[in-house]
Amino acid sequence: MTAPRSWIEDPAFAADRPFGPQTLPCGVVETASGQAVAVRVGDHALPLRPLADEFTLELAELVSADSLDPLLAAGRTAWSALRARVRELVTATAAPDSAELLPLADTRTRLPFTVGDxxxxxxxxxxxxxxxxxxxxxxxxxxxxxxxxxxxxxxxxxxxxxxxxxxxxxxxxxxxxxxxxxxxxxxxxxxxxxxxxxxxxxxxxxxxxxxxxxxxxxxxxxxxxxxxxxxxxxxxxxxxxxxxxxxxxxxxxxxxxxxxxxxxxxxxxxxxxxxxxxxxxxxxxxxxxxxxxxxxxxxxxxxxxxxxxxxxxxxxxxxxxxxxxxxxxxxxxxxxxxxxxxxxxxxxxxxxxxxxxxxxxxxxxxxxxxxxxxxxxxxxxxxxxxxxxxxxxxxxxxxxx
CATH class of the missing domain: 3.90.850.10 (Fumarylacetoacetase-like, C-terminal domain)
Incomplete structure (x- = not known):
């Protein structure tokens, strides 16, 4: 039985490609409203701040930040919960309200966190x-x-x-x-x-x-x-x-x-x-x-x-x-x-x-x-x-x- 097709219409967003739903790396991109935490899906970036209402209150605060710093400090339980919820959102058949995909070729990335030691x-x-x-x-x-x-x-x-x-x-x-x-x-x-x-x-x-x-x-x-x-x-x-x-x-x-x-x-x-x-x-x-x-x-x-x-x-x-x-x-x-x-x-x-x-x-x-x-x-x-x-x-x- 074939799995339902995701709303993300990007050939690079597939399990046999490096940046399919099994990977979901996190970064920071420039958007019209400033820097935003995002997830890479295929050859696109998905900013998470516009989707904050799709997360719990704790995760909504983390995805609304302008860097990964708060997420890094939150710890393993929050990391796993965020990854699981993002996977649900990107593999759904219908796009969440306010979702916006940014082509990586046209998107500027930033150093995603404040480097300590x-x-x-x-x-x-x-x-x-x-x-x-x-x-x-x-x-x-x-x-x-x-x-x-x-x-x-x-x-x-x-x-x-x-x-x-x-x-x-x-x-x-x-x-x-x-x-x-x-x-x-x-x-x-x-x-x-x-x-x-x-x-x-x-x-x-x-x-x-x-x-x-x-x-x-x-x-x-x-x-x-x-x-x-x-x-x-x-x-x-x-x-x-x-x-x-x-x-x-x-x-x-x-x-x-x-x-x-x-x-x-x-x-x-x-x-x-x-x-x-x-x-x-x-x-x-x-x-x-x-x-x-x-x-x-x-x-x-x-x-x-x-x-x-x-x-x-x-x-x-x-x-x-x-x-x-x-x-x-x-x-x-x-x-x-x-x-x-x-x-x-x-x-x-x-x-x-x-x-x-x-x-x-x-x-x-x-x-x-x-x-x-x-x-x-x-x-x-x-x-x-x-x-x-x-x-x-x-x-x-x-x-x-």
Whole structure:
């Protein structure tokens, strides 16, 4: 028996498409009356404020906000209730009163929440080994602590920008023939990552079993990186100016609940985990990313091979007593696989600039040039053979100022 047809007449709003009723990511769009919380349905945005009367009083207040901040603070019970009610509304045969669909192509998205703390991890073993070989050719590819803890660093939340924002080539120090030199980076790179948006009550020492109470959803991240600046400042401490100038975030946050069918165990590290990193259920995610460079698909990283899950990263991030708060963001680190076609940065794809990448138009690249555009997309398996989508994160490089 065929299910009744939804009132949303958009071919992209189907269970076999990434943004059908099984996905329902949340974001913020510009409307005639200002910024509004919205849900992505296929290739359209559905603002929720005009539909406030279709929700309970608590949910009506959340959907009437101009950002996701109140929703993130509301917690898991409200997140699930909102998702369930939105699904009822968008799969009904008749449109709710005051419903308005906005074509994404004509709609401006905004950074959907106020970013609090931002932590970037380093959880792909293949990426860590590749970078180690490139940056430390005479040393160990993987340092001895790496298989015991999720390595990470605190980033700069003020430079997290929404997908589509131009990325200005940054200045900084880099190694020169006769000492350090200053100027625009000549080795601008990307890192294809998966980000996790936090919510719920403020908490410390979050166990892996409580991850779902503090992670609202998932979005793609591009951690733009200036490799020559990073290499110079890399020793003895960690990333600073080579990373802090821009981090792009997808405009639509796919609820964590949507990934129930995509959960997989993380790889065995080869030794016992410390107790606080042990999971009572798998929190790895079977996500496939696709990276295009000026329209050419150059790599397809697999997230399922990441050595640490979001639950383990959150547990490690808070185990010392640090808080997790609504609006905090943490990213997985570069997603890279064992094969060259699965590497999630251009540093790895070009092997430190020694192996140029040929694009479909015949142009050759090692690192990014002004005017280049990078787009990262991703999908995951959904329930009953459906597909879960993560909205694109895109950025175009512009000249240094």
């Amino acid at each position: 931002y932590v970037d991890f380093y959880s792909s073993r293949h990426h860590a080994e590749n970078v180690g070989r490139i940056f430390r050719p005479n040393g160990e590819a993987l340092l001895p602590n790496w298989t015991h803890l999720p390595v990470g660093y605190h980033g700069r939340s003020g430079t997290v920008v929404v997908s589509g924002t131009e990325v200005v080539r940054p200045h900084g120090q880099r190694a020169g023939e006769h000492g350090p030199v200053f100027g625009p980076t000549t080795r601008l790179d990307i890192e294809a990552e998966v980000g996790f948006v936090c919510g719920g009550p403020v908490a410390r020492r979050v166990p892996t079993s409580a991850a779902a109470e503090h992670i609202f959803g998932v979005a793609l991240v591009n951690d733009w990186s200036a490799r020559d600046i990073q290499a110079w400042e890399y020793a003895p401490l960690g990333p600073h100016l080579g990373k802090s100038f821009a981090t792009s975030l997808g405009a639509w946050i796919t609820p964590l609940e949507a990934f129930a069918a995509a959960r997989v165990p993380v790889p065995d590290p080869g030794h016992p985990r410390l107790d606080y990193l042990v999971e009572d259920q798998p929190w790895g995610l079977d996500i496939t990313l696709t990276v295009t460079w000026n329209g050419t698909v150059v790599t397809r990283p697999e997230f399922a091979g990441m050595a640490y899950s979001c639950a383990q990263q959150l547990a490690h991030m808070t185990v010392n007593g640090a808080t997790v708060r609504p609006g905090d963001l943490f990213a997985s680190g570069t997603v890279s696989g064992q094969e060259k076609r699965q590497r999630g940065s251009f540093l790895e794809l070009s092997w430190g600039g020694k192996e140029p990448i040929t694009l479909d138009d015949g142009a050759q690249r090692t690192f990014l040039e002004d005017g280049d555009t990078v787009v990262i997309t991703a999908t995951a398996p959904g329930p009953d053979g459906s597909v879960i989508g993560l909205s694109e994160v895109a950025g175009t490089v512009v000249a240094a100022v």
